Amino acid sequence: MRKLKYFILVILLLMLGIFIIGKLGRNGTSQLPAPVGVFIGTPDDKKMSGESFDSYNEGGRISESNANEKNLNSNYFKELVLDLIKLYESQKDLVKAATLITDIDELVAKSGISALDERWETLTLCLANFDCEANKFFDMIATVSLEGTKHGFENGNLIVQLLTADKYWGTDNVIEFSKAVKYVNDGVQEKSDKIKQAWQEIVSCDGKCKERTTLNLEMIELLAKD
Numbered sequence: 742m743r744k745l746k747y748f749i750l751v752i753l754l755l756m757l758g759i760f761i762i763g764k765l766g767r768n769g770t771s772q773l774p775a776p777v778g779v780f781i782g783t784p785d786d787k788k789m790s791g792e793s794f795d796s797y798n799e800g801g802r803i804s805e806s807n808a809n810e811k812n813l814n815s816n817y818f819k820e821l822v823l824d825l826i827k828l829y830e831s832q833k834d835l836v837k838a839a840t841l842i843t844d845i846d847e848l849v850a851k852s853g854i855s856a857l858d859e860r861w862e863t864l865t866l867c868l869a870n871f872d873c874e875a876n877k878f879f880d881m882i883a884t885v886s887l888e889g890t891k892h893g894f895e896n897g898n899l900i901v902q903l904l905t906a907d908k909y910w911g912t913d914n915v916i917e918f919s920k921a922v923k924y925v926n927d928g929v930q931e932k933s934d935k936i937k938q939a940w941q942e943i944v945s946c947d948g949k950c951k952e953r954t955t956l957n958l959e960m961i962e963l964l965a966k967d
């Protein structure tokens with residue numbers, strides 16, 4: 742009888758030992774680190790890791806602003822230049838000016854180009870009283886034209902150099918002025934007679950006539966429509 746009790750006790754102790762060992766084994770397994778090769782350095786890890794996911798977005802996808810900029814063409818920049826000219830000429834007509842400001846704001850937002858955003862913001866501050874001077878508009882038009890050269894706006898550089906010449910006309914900056922005048926003079930030789938005539942009127946004005954701003958705007962309009 743005593744031997745039977747010992748035998749039962751031994752069996753119970755063995756069962757208890759097996760249970761404890763099994764429990765410890767499971768806990769130990771759950772605490773082991775995941776195998777490095779499964780998650781790190783694999784393509785799937787780019788989707789799991791926050792850092793890699795951000796990098797994937799930056800390098801593998803086009804942001805909304807870049808996508809907008811990529812879809813721009815020369816017609817967009819021509820339209821924007823022409824609307825800016827209309828706005829300058831319509832500042833005293835509150836309703837028309839407000840409509841043009843709204844249209845231009847939508848065009849600028851569509852571009853996703855930070856340089857246009859910044860220049861437009863500066864111009865709108867000047868437009869607060871609907872009596873903004875021409876040079877602020879010229880700055881905006883020059884920025885639009887320069888950006889347009891990256892998207893097929895062939896006359897963009899001509900407009901930029903025309904406005905550069907106007908900026909330095911009658912100043913001590915004879916080098917920049919001369920370069921700009923030569924560029925425009927050479928460029929218009931391949932253009933229409935209307936554009937050539939507009940340029941000759943600007944040259945004859947010599948930066949001194951009261952129609953100076955109007956002459957520049959007329960030539961810019963011709964170049965934008967060319």
